Amino acid sequence: MSDQELDKLASIPRVYCNAASMAFSVFDFQVTFSTSAVLSTIGGKPDKADVILFPQFLAHFSPQHFKVIATLMATQVMQYEEQFGEINLPAKPEQEENIEKK
Numbered sequence: 001m002s003d004q005e006l007d008k009l010a011s012i013p014r015v016y017c018n019a020a021s022m023a024f025s026v027f028d029f030q031v032t033f034s035t036s037a038v039l040s041t042i043g044g045k046p047d048k049a050d051v052i053l054f055p056q057f058l059a060h061f062s063p064q065h066f067k068v069i070a071t072l073m074a075t076q077v078m079q080y081e082e083q084f085g086e087i088n089l090p091a092k093p094e095q096e097e098n099i100e101k102k
Contacts, residue, residue, distance in 0.1 A: 015056045029066040031059045 001009075017033035024030065034053040061069065081087060 017056055019053055024063075024066075027063075029061045029063065031061070033057055033059070 015033065017035060019034040019036040021032045021034070022029065032055050034055045037052050037054065039050045039052065077087065
């Protein structure tokens with residue numbers, strides 16, 4: 001890889017996200033990628049009010065492109081699990097604060 005190609009690759013913004021919310025219409029899918037932070041709590045598990053989301057970026061996809069990406073991501077997860085073992089999820093991930101269904 002040339003120095004110019006490495007410089008171009010290095011200039012691509014990188015953002016860590018540990019939360020996402022999704023919405024869709026007949027025309028497109030929208031994904032908001034965020035970083036979540038838990039406010040400190042005393043003597044207990046944080047509830048929804050204790051979690052703050054900091055949106056990092058918003059991505060819009062055509063339905064066709066979103067389906068292709070979803071398929072590619074599922075394939076990547078399958079290959080990862082074949083190599084490193086199963087990824088364990090919470091008992092009911094749909095109830096997690098960071099997953100929003102619309």
